[in-house]
Every structure is written in structure tokens, then in C-alpha cells.
Amino acid sequence: MKLMWFHLMPYTELPDDFNQKHPSVWVDIHSSLFDPKRAHHMYNDFMDELEYAAELGYDAVCVNEHHSNGYGLMPSPNLIASSLARRTTDTALCVMGNSLALYNPPTRVAEEFAMIDCISGGRLIAGFPVGSPMDTCYAYGQNPSLLRERYYEAHDLVKKAWTEKDTFAFSGRYNQQRYVNIWPRPIQNDPHPPIWIPGGGSVETWRWCAEMDYVYCYLSYYGYKAGLTTMQGFWNEMEKLGKDRNPYRAGFLQFVGVAESRQQALDLYTEPAEYFYGRCLHVDARFATPPGYTTEATQRAGIESMVAKAANTASYSSKLSLKATNMKDIVDGGYVIIGSPDEVVEQIRHVAKSLNVGHLMLLLQYGNMSKDTTKYNTRLFAEKVMPKVKDLFGEWEDKWWPKPLAKGQRAAVPAFRPQTVAAE
Amino acid sequence: MSQPVTTTVEVNGFPCRVWTKGKGPKVGFLAGLGGLPRWLPFLDKLAETRTVIAPSLPGYPGATGHTELDSHLDWVLAVRQLIDKAGLAGADLVGASVGGAFAAEMAAIFPDQVGRLVLIAPFGLFDDQEPAADPWAQRRDVLPGLMCADGDKWTALVTPPEGANSVEWPIEMSRASEAAARAFWPLGNTRLEKRLGLIAAPTLVLWGDRDTLLPPSYAQKFAAGINGGINGATRAETVPEAGHLAYLDQPDAVARAVLAHLG
Numbered sequence: 059m060k061l062m063w064f065h066l067m068p069y070t071e072l073p074d075d076f077n078q079k080h081p082s083v084w085v086d087i088h089s090s091l092f093d094p095k096r097a098h099h100m101y102n103d104f105m106d107e108l109e110y111a112a113e114l115g116y117d118a119v120c121v122n123e124h125h126s127n128g129y130g131l132m133p134s135p136n137l138i139a140s141s142l143a144r145r146t147t148d149t150a151l152c153v154m155g156n157s158l159a160l161y162n163p164p165t166r167v168a169e170e171f172a173m174i175d176c177i178s179g180g181r182l183i184a185g186f187p188v189g190s191p192m193d194t195c196y197a198y199g200q201n202p203s204l205l206r207e208r209y210y211e212a213h214d215l216v217k218k219a220w221t222e223k224d225t226f227a228f229s230g231r232y233n234q235q236r237y238v239n240i241w242p243r244p245i246q247n248d249p250h251p252p253i254w255i256p257g258g259g260s261v262e263t264w265r266w267c268a269e270m271d272y273v274y275c276y277l278s279y280y281g282y283k284a285g286l287t288t289m290q291g292f293w294n295e296m297e298k299l300g301k302d303r304n305p306y307r308a309g310f311l312q313f314v315g316v317a318e319s320r321q322q323a324l325d326l327y328t329e330p331a332e333y334f335y336g337r338c339l340h341v342d343a344r345f346a347t348p349p350g351y352t353t354e355a356t357q358r359a360g361i362e363s364m365v366a367k368a369a370n371t372a373s374y375s376s377k378l379s380l381k382a383t384n385m386k387d388i389v390d391g392g393y394v395i396i397g398s399p400d401e402v403v404e405q406i407r408h409v410a411k412s413l414n415v416g417h418l419m420l421l422l423q424y425g426n427m428s429k430d431t432t433k434y435n436t437r438l439f440a441e442k443v444m445p446k447v448k449d450l451f452g453e454w455e456d457k458w459w460p461k462p463l464a465k466g467q468r469a470a471v472p473a474f475r476p477q478t479v480a481a482e
Numbered sequence: 483m484s485q486p487v488t489t490t491v492e493v494n495g496f497p498c499r500v501w502t503k504g505k506g507p508k509v510g511f512l513a514g515l516g517g518l519p520r521w522l523p524f525l526d527k528l529a530e531t532r533t534v535i536a537p538s539l540p541g542y543p544g545a546t547g548h549t550e551l552d553s554h555l556d557w558v559l560a561v562r563q564l565i566d567k568a569g570l571a572g573a574d575l576v577g578a579s580v581g582g583a584f585a586a587e588m589a590a591i592f593p594d595q596v597g598r599l600v601l602i603a604p605f606g607l608f609d610d611q612e613p614a615a616d617p618w619a620q621r622r623d624v625l626p627g628l629m630c631a632d633g634d635k636w637t638a639l640v641t642p643p644e645g646a647n648s649v650e651w652p653i654e655m656s657r658a659s660e661a662a663a664r665a666f667w668p669l670g671n672t673r674l675e676k677r678l679g680l681i682a683a684p685t686l687v688l689w690g691d692r693d694t695l696l697p698p699s700y701a702q703k704f705a706a707g708i709n710g711g712i713n714g715a716t717r718a719e720t721v722p723e724a725g726h727l728a729y730l731d732q733p734d735a736v737a738r739a740v741l742a743h744l745g
Contacts, residue, residue, distance in 0.1 A: 195667075196619065203664035204552070231552060344619045350660035354653055361649050 059410055059450040060459070062152060063111035063436065064120035064311065064419045067104045067138075068129040070426040071096055072337045082342035083128040084192040097131065103429045104131075105138065109145050110433055111422075114440035118150035118183065120419055122256075122277075123157055124190075125197035129338035136170045143178035144471055150460045151178055154256055154275070154419075155185020159205050160198050163233055164212035165240055168219040171251065172244045179469065180245035180462035185275070186213060187256045192341065195348040203350030208232050220250040245463060252458045254309060254417075259288040260356045264295045267307075273417065273458045275309030279339065282312060282409040283392035289413040305416030306456040312409060313394040313421045316402045316438045323396040326431055328385040331394050333425030336383040394424075399442030406447050416451045486521055486529075486536070491567035493540060493560050496547025500568045501536040504529025509744060510537070510570040512561070514579025514602070514727050515617060515629060516639055517542030517658045519651075524729040527737030528576075532744070537568040539581065541661025543654050548661040554672055557665050558587050562595070571595050574744050575683075578602035578729060579696075580662045583674060586704075590680040599683040600740050601704060603696050603726055605666050606674030612697045614670055618663050631692040631725035639730060670696070678704065679711025686717055686743040690724030690731060717743075 072083070072091060080088060108119045121138045124130030132138060139153045151174060156167045175182040188194070188209050195202045211230045215238070218226070225239035244251050254273040257263035267274040274292060278285050289310065293303060301307070313334075315327030352360075388394050395405045410418060422439060423432040462468070486503035501521065509532045511525060518536055528534045540560055541548025551557050561584045565571060574597040577585025582604025589596040608614060615628060626633030642651040666672065685708050689701040701718040708716040719739055724731040 199668045201664060201667040202618075203548070203660045203667070342621075344621045344624075348618055349656055349663045354657065357653050357656065358649060361652065 059305070059447060060117040060417045060456065061444055061447070062118040062120050062150075062309075062417060062419045063108065063116040064122075064152075064154070064421050065104055065108055065423060066122065066124075066129055066421065067100070067131040068334065068338055068425060069097070069131060070100055072128055072333075072426075076337045077340045080340070082340065082345065083338055084124075084341045085126050085196045085345050086342075087126065087128045091128070100131065104423070105141060105145075107423055107429060107432050107436065108138070108142055111436050111440075112142070112146040112149040114437060115444070116149065116420075116440065118152045119146065120152040120154050122154045122185070123187070123193070125193045127192070127197075129334070136174060139174050139182075140177060143174055143181070146178075147468075147471070148462075148465075149181065150183055151181050152183040152254070152419075153185055154183075154254065154277070155187050157187050157189030157194055157209075158212035158216065159200055159208035160189065160194060161212070163235055164215050165219050165235065165238060167212070168216040169240050169242070171216075172220070172240060172242045175244040175246055175251055176242050178462070179467070180251075181460050182244070182246065182251045183254055183460055184251045185254045185256060186216075191348045191351050192345045195351060196345050201350075202348035204232070205351065206353070217250060217253075220244055220247070246461055248461070252460060254458070256309075258356075259291060260353065261291075261295060261359070262353065262355060264292050265299065268296060268299045268301050273307060273309055275311070275417070275419070277309075277311040277419070279311070279313070279335075279393065281392035281394065282310070282413060285310060286412060289415065293414055303414060304454050304457075305410070305414045305451045306454060306458055308413070308415045309417035309419055310409070310413055310415040311419045311421065312406075313424055314402060314406070314439060315394055315396040315422075315435060316399055316443060317396075317434075318398060320397045320401060323398070324385065326434075327394065327396055327427070330425035330427035330431070331388050332383060332385055335388055335393065335425075338425060399438060402439070402443050403446045406443060407450065410447065410450050416454065416456060483521065483523065483526055486525075486534075491537070491564065493545075493563045493567070494547050494550050496540060496550070497545065498540060498547070498564055499538045499544025501525075502533065504531070504533045506532045508533045508535055508570060508573040510535050510565065510568065510573055510575045512537070512539065512575070512577040512581025512585050513542065514581055514729075515659070515662055516636070516655070516727070517544075519543040519640060519655065519658075520643060522729065522733065524733035524737055527733060528740065531741065535568050535570055535573070537564045537570070539564070539584065539661065541664065542658050546657075548657075548664050551664065554665070557584070558591060561588060562592060565595060572597060574598045574600075576600040576602065576740055577604060579726060580605050580666060582606075583666070583670075583672060586674060586681065587672075587677065589683045589685070590677040593680065593682045596683045598744050599681065599685040600688065600743055601685065602688045602728055602736065603690060603693055603700075604674075604687075604704065605670040605696070606672045607700055607703055608669040608671035609697075609700070609703065612699055614696045614700075615694060616668075617695055618659070618667065627725075628695050629725065629727050629730075631690060631723055631731045635730040636727065639727075675703075675707050678707030679713075681708045681711065681713055681716075683713075684715045684743075685713065686719065686739065688719050688721055688728060688736060688739055690726060690728035691720045691722055692724060692731075693726045693728070695726040
């Protein structure tokens with residue numbers, strides 16, 4: 059199986075009384091809470107952590123896009139991915155991803171992803187999320203009733219821009235361009251970089267991923283127990299559509315904290331986990347349900363279904379209402395897997411098998427976890443857990459993984475040498 | 483309160499419900515946020531002396547087709563068809579909130595289609611100095627108080643009547659909200675100010691004095707914009723003890739003001 063190292067880049071210094079004094083971590087979080095001088099260090103720490111994960115042999119490093127968000131400091135994940143392309147060598151770069159409807163014209167995404175693919179020698183995974191209501195409809199002012207249509211059209215345009223050899227005109231409902239002809243072009247051109255779709259639990263998204271042969275990723279912050287119904291729904295739908303159970307059709311996000319013992323893990327990870335589930339998910343409910351964001355089919359499924367929880371996981375309001383904020387509930391709920399290496403191995407194998415997920419995206423930094431603790435978590439997982447779970451799904455081929463240039467064909471990137479200031 | 487007669491017209495191939503009740507000269511009504519999930523005491527008042535015709539805008543309760551409308555021009559032309567097919571060409575027109583913005587567009591762009599005009603707290607403008615509130619980013623418990631001075635009036639509008647389909651009713655309510663958002667997201671600003679000067683119809687602008695969604699001071703901006711053109715007969719009036727959907731808060735007072743203007 060693939061073990062991928064994901065960073066959300068949370069602002070790590072939200073005050074203790076954040077939830078009492080501020081209505082939301084997202085959309086209208088106050089600028090006075092942001093100290094650029096501290097953010098300088100946060101960004102550099104976070105990028106160090108991503109590079110460290112790559113050095114330790116994780117299959118991919120993952121970044122994603124958020125706007126006006128106190129737990130996600132990457133309005134442009136492409137900037138980070140571009141830097142990672144130069145500071146890593148063999149690791150896949152998973153940009154999870156660019157919210158297509160936010161780019162005008164969407165060919166911007168085709169261009170920037172092609173740049174990252176060229177710089178990295180063909181290591182890009184192209185993630186195309188619709189984007190959360192907070193990012194798209196509120197922070198970026200997109201019309202919720204038009205968002206999905208714009209998203210699907212932008213997808214068609216980006217894909218055509220990658221694959222069409224000649225300059226073409228695109229006459230869409232929302233995008234009209236006389237001359238589409240992107241330069242550069244992606245290295246992965248047979249037919250294009252792998253496309254992964256992070257989505258909620260809607261049947262429409264599952265069907266679309268199956269039809270397009272894309273990887274479906276369920277990026278919930280609530281772990282494998284809450285994610286089980288959704289992933290079962292996904293696999294049931296694949297079976298109905300006549301698709302095989304290749305676990306590499308799917309990706310899943312899971313928080314993990316590993317230490318020498320369960321008690322040590324609790325000691326180390328309680329504060330950052332409670333910081334994340336307390337402060338970072340403190341989102342004002344008024345930003346959860348812009349009208350039209352959730353399709354009528356999904357609404358109907360949510361109201362009608364006796365297993366309403368499955369469909370409801372697609373709606374942000376219910377996601378937000380799920381939340382536990384103390385470590386006992388966080389661990390009992392499966393939001394964060396903690397324990398000794400062997401205990402984590404056992405749980406990861408259980409998660410992978412019960413959800414049938416071949417791409418496991420690991421959050422090993424969360425909340426205000428320090429760089430030292432993050433590196434410890436990352437190293438211990440790589441040394442003691444990874445070797446005991448890598449064998450899973452060896453019988454399946456991952457057809458959705460990047461196909462980079464052969465090593466001999468790739469540019470040699472000189473080692474980074476920090477300049478030392480000569481002592482006077 | 484007896485029920486209106488229900489008919490259906492098609493706009494762009496989608497059904498739109500038309501409610502008709504009363505006697506006398508025709509008056510059209512384009513409803514505000516939430517549309518008309520049920521018939522209203524306000525419309526009954528008008529129906530005592532006028533034939534009230536209330537077509538549902540695409541996506542509003544009783545109508546679909548909002549998903550076909552991508553631009554403001556699409557919306558304006560859909561409303562024009564709706565007015566024609568409901569038999570309201572040339573009749574007096576009352577529009578409130580989102581329906582008010584479309585009533586103003588009809589009078590500006592198709593002056594022959596509108597007799598006398600009443601705008602009740604219409605959408606269409608946005609003033610940076612006095613920003614309108616966001617109707618699409620509200621907590622459930624706050625929304626009623628933003629729609630009406632007496633929040634219970636809003637709650638009564640959207641509460642499922644006995645026998646309503648428990649699955650489809652909430653979807654219909656959220657569809658109405660989506661339709662309004664589709665036309666007016668994110669600020670309610672359709673640059674209507676550029677067209678107000680084209681309105682020739684004698685116009686009354688009504689505004690609830692407790693409208694916390696669109697500031698009551700916007701009434702003067704509308705009146706000034708309309709009077710800035712060929713029209714010198716526009717008045718603005720305040721409705722006491724009324725919020726954004728003044729016709730829910732004060733049905734009698736709003737109906738009296740409307741009928742006084744229509745003559």
C-alpha cells in the first residue's frame with residue numbers, strides 16, 4: 059500500500075481563549091491573530107517537515123488548498139509543491155488539490171500543474187476538489203448554485219488543455235477562450251497526470267470517479283470509524299457499476315500519533331489533537347450550508363435514508379456537529395490512531411483492510427504539534443510502522459500513481475548549502 | 483382564507499405555478515425570499531378589490547428551472563416570459579425583496595409591460611458604507627429575525643403545512659433559497675442602479691423600518707435613482723414595525739399602502 063504524508067499547515071499559535079473570543083477559524087478569522095513573523099517560521103518548519111518525510115521514504119507528500127483559514131495556510135498549494143519539487147527526488151507530489159472553479163480561466167490550473175510535473179520530472183498527482191463551502195462560496199465569493207457546474211466544466215477544459223495537441227477554442231457555458239494552448243505541457247502525457255478527486259459521500263461523485271477512472275479520496279478529519287459507512291457505500295457503488303475492488307481506486311485520510319507506548323503517545327499527542335479538534339475546527343455554522351452547494355439528490359438521500367449518517371457526511375453542517383474535542387473521545391472515535399508502533403500497525407492494517415483503501419494519507423502533524431514532535435512521529439512511523447504495513451494489497455496494481463521519468467533522465471538538483479556568515 | 487386558483491405556465495420548458503384570486507383590475511405579485519410556500523393574508527387583502535396574480539419565479543415554491551439560468555439576462559428574460567404567460571403584461575406590479583429587484587427590471591427594460599409599480603425592500607443595490615446583511619450565511623436561529631421583525635412570521639411561512647411531504651418540503655424550501663442565491667449571490671448587487679432611471683411607471687418604494695437585512699436607507703437610494711430619470715412621481719414610505727418581508731409582518735398596512743398607490 060501507499061503511505062502518503064499530508065500537511066495541512068495549521069497556524070500553531072491560536073490563543074487559548076480562541077473559541078470563546080472568536081466565532082470562526084475560517085472565513086472571518088481576525089487578522090490580528092496572524093503574526094507574519096511567526097508565520098515565517100511556521101512555513102519553514104512545515105516545509106522542513108514535508109522534506110523530512112520525503113527523505114524517510116514516504117511514498118508521497120501531500121498539500122492542499124484553503125482560503126481565509128486558520129488551520130490551513132496554503133491558499134496556493136502549488137507554491138509549496140513547486141518548492142518540494144526541487145527539494146525531493148523520488149517522492150510523489152500530491153496536490154490535493156486545486157479547486158477548479160476558483161480559477162479564471164481554469165487553464166491556470168492546467169499550466170501550473172504542468173509546471174510542477176515538468177520541474178519534478180513527472181511526479182505530480184493532480185487533485186481536483188470542488189472545495190469546501192467556506193473556501194469557495196464564502197472566502198472566494200463563488201455562487202453555490204453554479205459551483206458544481208463550473209467545476210465540471212473547468213475539469214473538461216483542463217483535461218482537454220492537457221491532452222489536445224493543437225490550439226483549440228473552448229466554448230463552454232461559463233468559460234470561453236479562443237486560443238487554448240498551454241505551455242508547458244505535463245511530462246505525464248499518457249494521457250495526463252493521475253487525477254484524484256477528494257469528495258464527500260455523494261453517489262454522484264462516486265459514479266463520476268468510476269466513469270472517469272479517477273481515484274476517489276475521502277478526506278474526513280473524523281477517522282476510520284466515521285469513514286467506514288462512506289467507504290462501504292463507495293465500494294457497493296463500484297460493485298454495482300461492475301468495477302473491481304482494486305484498493306488503489308481509493309484514498310483516505312487518517313490522523314496518527316505513534317510513540318514508544320500508548321501512554322507516551324497520549325502524553326505527546328493530546329495537546330496537538332485537542333488544539334486541532336478544538337480550535338482548528340471551530341467553524342461558524344453559518345458558513346456550513348450555502349444554498350445549492352449540496353445537490354438535491356444528496357439532500358434527498360440524507361433525509362430519506364435510514365442510514366442518513368452516510369449521506370450526511372457529505373454535508374459540512376453534520377460534519378461539524380460530530381465533533382469531539384477531548385482526547386478520550388477523539389481516540390475512542392477513531393479520529394486519531396495512537397499507540398506504540400505495534401498497536402499502530404495493528405490499527406493501520408485494520409483501517410486499510412476494513413475500508414479497502416490503498417492510498418492512506420497520514421496526518422502526522424496536526425494542530426500545534428512542534429517540529430520536534432512531528433519529526434519524531436514521522437520517523438517512528440517510517441521506521442517501525444511502515445515496514446509492517448507496506449505489504450498490504452501487493453496483489454493489486456496501482457494504476458493511478460505517477461509515472462516519472464527514469465532516474466537517468468532526470469535533472470540533477472544540487473544539494474542545498476546554507477550560506478554561512480563568516481565570523482568577523 | 484380561501485385558496486387561490488392554481489394554474490401552471492412553462493418558462494424555458496419548466497413549470498411555474500401561478501396563483502390567482504380576487505376581483506377587479508389585475509395586479510401581479512413577485513414574492514421575496516422564501517417565495518410563496520403558502521397563500522398569505524396580505525394577498526387576501528389585495529384580492530378584496532383586485533385580481534391578484536402571483537407567479538412563482540423559477541426555483542421558487544411551485545416552480546423549477548432556475549438551474550437553466552446562468553446570467554442576469556437569463557433571469558430577466560425568464561421573468562419577462564413569466565409575466566407575459568401569467569397574463570400580467572401591462573398590469574400593475576408589486577415586487578418584494580428578490581421579486582422587487584425583478585419587478586424593477588421589468589419596469590426599466592420593458593416599460594410598456596408595467597402599469598403602476600410597488601417595490602417592497604427590493605434587492606439590486608449594495609452600498610459599501612451601509613452593507614446589507616448576508617441572508618445566505620446565517621445560523622438557523624438567527625434567520626427568522628433577519629427576515630421579519632417578528633421572526634415567528636417567517637417561521638410560520640416555512641413550516642410544513644399538515645399533510646406536506648416531509649422529504650420534499652424542506653428540499654423545496656432550500657431550492658427557493660438556492661434560486662435567490664443563484665440570481666443574487668453574493669451581495670444582492672445586480673447593478674440595478676444603472677437602470678433605475680429608465681423606470682417610467684409611477685412607483686412607490688416601501689420599506690420596513692426594522693429591516694435588518696437591507697438597510698431602510700436604501701429606500702431613498704431607489705427613489706432618487708428612479709426620479710433621476712424620466713420619472714418624477716416616485717415616493718418612498720416606511721412601514722412601521724416591519725422587517726425585510728414587511729408584507730408578512732404588517733399585511734394590512736402594506737396592503738393599504740399598495741392599494742392607495744395603485745388607486
